[in-house]
Amino acid sequence: MAEKTEGKERVNVKRxxxxxxxxxxxxxxxxxQGRVPRSPATRPMLARVAESLYWMSxxxxxxxxxxxxxxxxxxxxxxxxxxxxxxQEKQWLSVMRILRLHTTPEGMQILSQGDRNIxxxxxxFMAFDTRNRSSLINCLxxxxxxARSIRESISVEMWETLNTLYWAQQADDAKQSLAExxxxxxxxxxxxxxxxxxxxxxxxxxxxxxxxxxxxKHLERIEMTCRVIEAKFDILKSQEWALETSLSNIQWxxxxxxxxxxxxxxxxxxxxxxxxxVVAFLIFDKESPRSIRYCVREAQKAVxxxxxxxxxxxxxxxxxxxxxxDGQLELAETRELNSxxxxxxxxxxxxxxxxAASAIQRSYFLH
Amino acid sequence: xxxxxxxxxxxxxxxxxxxxxxxxxEPVYGQLTSLNDGAFQRRRxxxxxxxxNQGITFxxxxxxxxxxxxxxxxxxxxxxxxxxxxxxERGLEQRITALNMFCKDVYHDQHILREKVIPAEMIYSAKMxxxxxxxxxxxxxxYIHVCGTDLIRDKDGSYLVxxxxxxxxxxxxxxxxxxxxxxxxxxxxxxxxxxxxxxxYPFNLLQCLKELAPARSEDPTIVVLxxxxxxxxxxxxxFLARQMGVELVEGKDLIYDDGKVYMRTTGGRRLVDxxxxxxxxxxxxxLCFRPDSILGVPGLxxxxxxxxxxxxxxxxxxxxxxxxxxxxxxxxxxxYLKQEPIxxxxxxxxxxxxxxxxxVLEHLHELVVKATNESGGYGMLMGHQSTAEERAxxxxxxxxxxxxxxxxxxxxxxxxxxxxDDHFEGRRVDLRPYILYGKKCVVTPxxxxxxxxxxxxxxxxxxxxxxxxxxxxxEEVR
Numbered sequence: 001m002a003e004k005t006e007g008k009e010r011v012n013v014k015r016x017x018x019x020x021x022x023x024x025x026x027x028x029x030x031x032x033q034g035r036v037p038r039s040p041a042t043r044p045m046l047a048r049v050a051e052s053l054y055w056m057s058x059x060x061x062x063x064x065x066x067x068x069x070x071x072x073x074x075x076x077x078x079x080x081x082x083x084x085x086x087x088q089e090k091q092w093l094s095v096m097r098i099l100r101l102h103t104t105p106e107g108m109q110i111l112s113q114g115d116r117n118i119x120x121x122x123x124x125f126m127a128f129d130t131r132n133r134s135s136l137i138n139c140l141x142x143x144x145x146x147a148r149s150i151r152e153s154i155s156v157e158m159w160e161t162l163n164t165l166y167w168a169q170q171a172d173d174a175k176q177s178l179a180e181x182x183x184x185x186x187x188x189x190x191x192x193x194x195x196x197x198x199x200x201x202x203x204x205x206x207x208x209x210x211x212x213x214x215x216x217k218h219l220e221r222i223e224m225t226c227r228v229i230e231a232k233f234d235i236l237k238s239q240e241w242a243l244e245t246s247l248s249n250i251q252w253x254x255x256x257x258x259x260x261x262x263x264x265x266x267x268x269x270x271x272x273x274x275x276x277x278v279v280a281f282l283i284f285d286k287e288s289p290r291s292i293r294y295c296v297r298e299a300q301k302a303v304x305x306x307x308x309x310x311x312x313x314x315x316x317x318x319x320x321x322x323x324x325x326d327g328q329l330e331l332a333e334t335r336e337l338n339s340x341x342x343x344x345x346x347x348x349x350x351x352x353x354x355x356a357a358s359a360i361q362r363s364y365f366l367h
Numbered sequence: 368x369x370x371x372x373x374x375x376x377x378x379x380x381x382x383x384x385x386x387x388x389x390x391x392x393e394p395v396y397g398q399l400t401s402l403n404d405g406a407f408q409r410r411r412x413x414x415x416x417x418x419x420n421q422g423i424t425f426x427x428x429x430x431x432x433x434x435x436x437x438x439x440x441x442x443x444x445x446x447x448x449x450x451x452x453x454x455x456e457r458g459l460e461q462r463i464t465a466l467n468m469f470c471k472d473v474y475h476d477q478h479i480l481r482e483k484v485i486p487a488e489m490i491y492s493a494k495m496x497x498x499x500x501x502x503x504x505x506x507x508x509x510y511i512h513v514c515g516t517d518l519i520r521d522k523d524g525s526y527l528v529x530x531x532x533x534x535x536x537x538x539x540x541x542x543x544x545x546x547x548x549x550x551x552x553x554x555x556x557x558x559x560x561x562x563x564x565x566x567x568y569p570f571n572l573l574q575c576l577k578e579l580a581p582a583r584s585e586d587p588t589i590v591v592l593x594x595x596x597x598x599x600x601x602x603x604x605x606f607l608a609r610q611m612g613v614e615l616v617e618g619k620d621l622i623y624d625d626g627k628v629y630m631r632t633t634g635g636r637r638l639v640d641x642x643x644x645x646x647x648x649x650x651x652x653x654l655c656f657r658p659d660s661i662l663g664v665p666g667l668x669x670x671x672x673x674x675x676x677x678x679x680x681x682x683x684x685x686x687x688x689x690x691x692x693x694x695x696x697x698x699x700x701x702x703y704l705k706q707e708p709i710x711x712x713x714x715x716x717x718x719x720x721x722x723x724x725x726x727v728l729e730h731l732h733e734l735v736v737k738a739t740n741e742s743g744g745y746g747m748l749m750g751h752q753s754t755a756e757e758r759a760x761x762x763x764x765x766x767x768x769x770x771x772x773x774x775x776x777x778x779x780x781x782x783x784x785x786x787x788d789d790h791f792e793g794r795r796v797d798l799r800p801y802i803l804y805g806k807k808c809v810v811t812p813x814x815x816x817x818x819x820x821x822x823x824x825x826x827x828x829x830x831x832x833x834x835x836x837x838x839x840x841x842e843e844v845r
Contacts, residue, residue, distance in 0.1 A: 044634030048620050148422065149596045152608035152615045156421075163422045208633065310634040364633045 044310055049153045050212050051365040056146035056154075057216035060162070063139035064193035065224040065258075069095055070126045070136075071186040072257045077119060079250050092122040094231040098224070099126075099134040106131045123182060128175055136189055140166050155203035158196065165192035208309050215302040215360070218295040222353050225282055225292055226346045228258045233339065252278045261290045276337050283345065284333045292349060293329050296322060299356075310364070318359045325352040368404060368790045369396075375793055378524045378781035380445060391448050391841065394559045399443070404789045407442070410552045411786065414440050417551060423544050425599045438541060439834030441785050442553065445796060445816040446560070449843045455518065455526055455800065456810045458710030461700060463514050463804050466533060466687045468703040470510035473686060474500045484702050485695045489719065492770050493692060494740050495534075495685020497648060499655055503672050506579040507806070510681040513572070513643075514802045515539070515815075518710070519780035527778065528710050529797065531696070533688040534680060535645050538815040538835075539568060539801045540603035543610075545837040546813070561842035563812035568801065569610030572643070575805035576611075579677035580640040587640035589613045590630065592621070594646050594662045604645050618646070623666025628676045641677045642667075648682050690739035690773050691717055713778055718769040727774040728765065731758045734774040735825075736765070749825065751777050780825070783836065785818055795819040797827050798838065812840040 073095050077088065093102055093111060101107035110125045111118070127136045144166045151159055168174075169189060177185045197217070204210050232255045252273055256262040265281050285291035289298075300322045307316040325348075332345045374385055381392045388396040399407070415437060418424070424435040447455070472479050473490060474497075480487040490496055515536030517529040542565050550557050573589070580587030593604035595617050608615035620630050621639065629636035644651065650660040655668040670676045686692065694715040697708045716723040716734070727734060731750050738746035748761045765772045782793035800814035816836040817827035827833040 044632035044637065046614055046616065046620050047631045047633055048617065049614075050633045145596070148601075148605075150615075151422070151605040152613075156609075159422060160420055164420045167419060306633070 045153070045208050047365050049150045050209070052146040052150045053153065053209050053212045054216040054360065054365075056143050056150075056162075057213040058220045059139045059143035059146065060193055060196055061217045061220040062134065062224065063136050063143065064190050065221075066099065066126055066134060066136045066139060067186045067189040067193075068260065069098060069228065069258050070123050071182060071190070072254050074119065074123065074182050075257075076250060076254045088118055090235060092118055094235045095122060095126065097234070098227045098231045100227075101132060101134060104132075120179060123178060124175065127178055127186065128169075136186075137169055140169055140189075153209055155199070157199045157203045161192070161196045161199050165189070165196070168192070208306055211302040211305045212364075215299050215306070218299040218302070219353050219356060221290070222292050222295045222299075222349060225259050225290065225295075226349050226353075228255055229279060229282060229342070230346050233342065248275065249273050255282070259290050261288055264288045264290070279337060279342055280333075283349075284329065293326070296326050296329065300326065306364070316359075316363060318356055318363060321352055321356045321359055325349065325356075328352070368400060368407075369784070370790070372784065372791055373793060375782060377779045377793075378520050378522055379793060380781055380783035380796065381443075391446050395444065395446070395556065398556050398559070399784075399791070407786065408789075411442055413552045414442060414548050417548050418544075421544070423540075423602055425602060439818075439820060440545060440548065441794075441818050441820075441834050441836045442549075443784050443786065443791070443836065444549065444556075444839050445783055445798070445836045446839045446841065447798075449841050451526075452812065452840045454709060456812075458526070458528075458708070459514075459516055459800060459802050459810050460808045461704065461706060461709050462516065462528065462531065462696065463511060463802050463808065465696065465700045465703050466514070466531060467508075467510055467804060469699045470681070470684055470687055471508050472703075474510075474683060475502060479699065479702055482702075484698050485692070489691060489695075489717075489770075490686060492719075493686050493689045495648065495683070495689055497683035497686070499668060500681070500683035504674070505681045506581075506674075506677050509579075509804060510684050511687065512575055512579075512679040512681075512804055514804065515799045516802065518798045518800070519713075519778060521778055521780065524781070526710055526798075527713050528696075529713055529778075530690065530693060531688045532799075533684045534647065536799070536801070537600040537603050537645075538799060538817075539811070540606040541835055542801065542811070542813055542815050542838070543568060544606075545815075545835060549837040560839055562839040563842055565811055565813040568803075568811045569607060571803050571809045571811070572607065573611040573613070575803045575809075576641045576643055576677075576679055578805045579679060581675060581677065584638075584640060588630075588638060589641045589643065590616045590621075590639055592616055592618070592642050592644040592646055594618075594650070598645075600645065607643070618662045618664050621664040621667070623664055623670055626670055626673045626675050628664065628667060628670045639676055641679065643679050648685060651678075651682065690737055691719065691770065694773070713775050716774040718765050718772040718774065723774075724765065724769055727772075728762055731762060731774075733777065735777055736761050736772055736774045739771050739773060747826075749777070777825070783816070783818070785820065785834075787822075792822070794822075795825055795827065796836065813838045814840075 073091065077091060089111060096102040096107050096111065102111065106125070106129070110121050125132055125135065129135050130138060132138065144162055147154060147159055147162050165188075169185070174185060200210070200213060204213075232251060235251065252275055253262060256265050256278060259282055261282060264285075265278065268281060268285070269277050281288070281291065283292045286293060288294055300319070303316060303318045303322060307314070307319060328348055329345075332341075332348075335341060337345075369386070372382070372385070374382060381388050381396065383389050418437045418440065423437070425438055469479065477487075479485055480490060511533040513536060515532040515538060517532070518526045519529050520526055546565055576589050577587060580589070589611070590613055591604055591608040591611075593601060593615055595601065598604070605615055614630065616630055622629050622631060622636065624636075628639045628642070630639055646662055649657045650662040652663045652665060652667040653660045654665045656663075667676070668682065671678055671682065694712065694717055697712055700706055700708045716727050718724045718727055727736070731748070732753070734750045736748040736750065748757060750758070761772075780795055780797065783796045784791040785794040796816050796818050798814050798816050801811045803809045803811070816838045818834045818836055819825060819827045819832075820834045821832055824832070
């Protein structure tokens, strides 16, 4: 009986298009109503969880970059053949500079002394030295620590991918295999990070948590890309480097490789390795997921999603900062890029991302 | 692999007599003896790697730095036939019912003290007796929602209760994960038995927690409160939150305001209805209990007493699992339920009692002495394995503070085969089933079988080198 009346009422609702909803008696909720219940509204997440997701993602992205930068530099040096000692040092110094390590005491020690060849020393320092806060292993450890504190908020697959990667790099023979074949171990770190991103995209609902992960990843990528370009500018301009094309070519190819962009660039410009184009591609390209502009736009999307769920009526300061950065890039693209101009653009970008990072902190993590 | 297996003159889970397995162990015995040891070792490694990659670890504290360890997993299952389980189930339900009535009574009218079934000084001197809980009404009058009771088997195989863990018992995540790993590494062995599932535990726990929510909301917000990532049971906290689909919070994520508890989210505050807390009473609320605690939430107890937030387990349940109150549980069962206890206690001497103390001091070499407030295998004297100095030390401790000690005869509890290097040896096992007590009482069919992996050891705690086994409760035969 009861079911019948309920059925009738539903028909009424349909015919009146819900005009009378208020005067209708409330339907008794039951498990089998023949209709799928509306999915509940997404809930804002714990501020601490958001923060851990953010740092997990940033460290993961950083680990990937560190791995790639060291790997690429090994290959560059192989291509260059026998370089004078001070040239080699210069080259590795630029690697350290990307991560702002050349001025730390440990970093200076690694650069200046030791009996083994400098390449091995720096590579080991960058990959496995726990004194180096940006070493691959430290980045992975921090990513994992963050993930471990929020395991209930990430998918099992994400956790197992990250945890397995961590233990592989932590293995007793990891150092040994770096000496034998840097390619092998560094590549596995890079691929591990990419796998993690794929797993994240396909197993975690694309809600606020996922958006924090995207935001962090893209901000980190912007910063690293900026610094890679910046460091290469320094090395190419310094006096020891005669600006022979072949040498400079190798250097610019290395930049593209460090940003995982060489193939995309070749297709776009059919192989012409003009430094200006390389820089323009890395900063302004709209399609390459490695270009700064692309990352800025992705970050903007993520922020829009986060802000919409958190406080739909306000404009997030973060949205303003990223919007401004996007505008600045738009403007810069129309100008001719000389060295000074590039430097200025890079500085602008880094300034904005720094500001963005502290704005996130204020808006979402410090409640 | 079983050639030199010793029965050690105690109850053996697998063997009736040397070389003759009990009926319910026959398929296991058959398969284990047919595996060559290389194959078994490989499976054990598979299990270890699986635990590590899933991050199922606990933290051991040493040299100031926590080291992540795998909880050693022993591949030989422990099997409980349906009939045995029926008794255990009934016994545990009876026990938790009485313990809950006791908590309600002791924090309200105290009939049991007035009728002198339990000496009042025993209760008032219990460190876990919380004056703050007197005349506080808790949802549904239930205090212990989650209980892990430790059982051992004496020489003739009957189950005895060693202790009740009615505060924040841990280990249930291993029950579920052990099962998952077992299915992965020894599927054919598993399939040869009708084993009851343990996977419903998180669902049942969630139901139990939902029942506690204040009436205000239809869709209550439930959280698991953890001391944080460095706690040794952190994995379990995160596991349960994940399985139930609720938030895992730390004290700093919660905030008390105007009689209510909120959590800090990216979108501001959100009201919390039920807290499954995995933090001891002492650290729950610095305004009420230990003022130096930074793990808890200042004001939480106030919200709790107002009925605006529910805690599971309730504050103050420690009074029921105090080791000096434990000897009175059979009396509680008779007093509240007018029934005979189905599961017996281990005989216990209470040192606060003059006669008992005299006996204990004279027989220290054949007793196990335990501090009433310690757990995890700390603060214990194993009389039969002790030196004269250790006994003298404990005699001094007991005389100085008799209330703080109890003593029990050394129970030669049962053993079960464990893989040692390349063969099997008997190792002592206990059993911790998990009981959920809400509108109905659910004893999860299974439990954590802990193993003392050291030869001859009677201590099964993970902090003291214990491991665990998957526990198979069999379906009723129809």
